[in-house]
Amino acid sequence: MTQAKTITGKDPQRGVAVEITYGRTILAIRDVGDDPVRNLPVIAPGFIDGQVNGYGGCDLNAEDVTPGTVGRITSMLSRIGVTTWVPTIVTAPEDAITHALEQISQACKDDPSSRTAIPCVHIEGPFISDQDGPRGVHNADYVRGLDAEEVQRWLRASGMVGIVTVSPHALDAPEQIAKIRELGVEVAIGHTHASPAQIRAAIASGARLATHLGNGIATTLPRHPNPLWTQLADDRLSAGLIADGHHLPTDTLKVMIRAKTTERAYLVSDSTALAGSEPGRHRTSVGGVVDLSPEGRLSYVGTDLLAGAAATLPDGFRNVIRNVGLNIAEALTMVTSTPARVIPGTRPGLGQLRVGAPADLVLITGEGPEAGTITKVVQSGREVSGAAA
Numbered sequence: 001m002t003q004a005k006t007i008t009g010k011d012p013q014r015g016v017a018v019e020i021t022y023g024r025t026i027l028a029i030r031d032v033g034d035d036p037v038r039n040l041p042v043i044a045p046g047f048i049d050g051q052v053n054g055y056g057g058c059d060l061n062a063e064d065v066t067p068g069t070v071g072r073i074t075s076m077l078s079r080i081g082v083t084t085w086v087p088t089i090v091t092a093p094e095d096a097i098t099h100a101l102e103q104i105s106q107a108c109k110d111d112p113s114s115r116t117a118i119p120c121v122h123i124e125g126p127f128i129s130d131q132d133g134p135r136g137v138h139n140a141d142y143v144r145g146l147d148a149e150e151v152q153r154w155l156r157a158s159g160m161v162g163i164v165t166v167s168p169h170a171l172d173a174p175e176q177i178a179k180i181r182e183l184g185v186e187v188a189i190g191h192t193h194a195s196p197a198q199i200r201a202a203i204a205s206g207a208r209l210a211t212h213l214g215n216g217i218a219t220t221l222p223r224h225p226n227p228l229w230t231q232l233a234d235d236r237l238s239a240g241l242i243a244d245g246h247h248l249p250t251d252t253l254k255v256m257i258r259a260k261t262t263e264r265a266y267l268v269s270d271s272t273a274l275a276g277s278e279p280g281r282h283r284t285s286v287g288g289v290v291d292l293s294p295e296g297r298l299s300y301v302g303t304d305l306l307a308g309a310a311a312t313l314p315d316g317f318r319n320v321i322r323n324v325g326l327n328i329a330e331a332l333t334m335v336t337s338t339p340a341r342v343i344p345g346t347r348p349g350l351g352q353l354r355v356g357a358p359a360d361l362v363l364i365t366g367e368g369p370e371a372g373t374i375t376k377v378v379q380s381g382r383e384v385s386g387a388a389a
């Protein structure tokens, strides 16, 4: 039996000071009056990152991925306040996808922290656009047609497959998407050259997510109609947005958040193993040889194509507060309750401050130049040391 602990902070939704008692879950929440509120940090659920390819030199898409790779990412992400994350495997031969899935499953069996931190696995590809541009840096050699039977084989390797990103541009896309939904897997639209009509058909067949909306699409589109407007307009679709300040210009990000609302837009890092690395030229299994600029822009050498991101989810959170102009409560929704609701496999109450919810908690500086900075992290009731995001 873990001894109950307490933590005090300002509830950003209600603006009142609360004292939270917790073990592995939140046991009690008590209002403690208004007086000290001004100086208190904001208390919030731990952050949830729906798209992580790697972090801190660990790469889920490398051939040598092991359960240890997964455990190290869980541990490093918790230190920056990301207490739930979705491992994301990109386009690759089927045996490589299966191998990565097996490593992640094994990690969740061996390591209790990874078991609680990882709700499911996201397979981004291989059923995506084969065209330069929308394909991004996914390897064209391994892009293939939508195939629900392959998804079924992945599920045999690991029941953790929760999301698959597809381009619904082919004639059989609606039928294949419906079959994947019947397997209990969420379908996300992404890396696509599909037409607005094909996007609508995919949604009608059960696609409910958009993967990094505004990226993984042609650089030039008709002003209207185009697939971005269709995905923004349809309220059945929740959209992941890379908020690192490089993938989406501030105006675009702001308008997308307004169109989707914070209930249907959630922030993702799309981080690669290079997140947290020194600027310069690097090799990555996600995008071959890439350049990391001093501003944190990660691009495929010799092109403008972005090769994933080097920023973290807390970086994106601060970006939407400082540059997009969201308040802390709005920004928090997009890294806590909204991803908890739309990502499959999340634990009950995750992303919310309520009794019975997992005791994944962060303290955040609420005001001043350091607003949005995470200063303390609790994961499953245990204080994580060295928190500084």
Ligand SMILES: [Zn+2]
Pocket (backbone or CB within 6 Å): 124, 136, 191, 212, 216
């Ligand atoms: Zn992508």
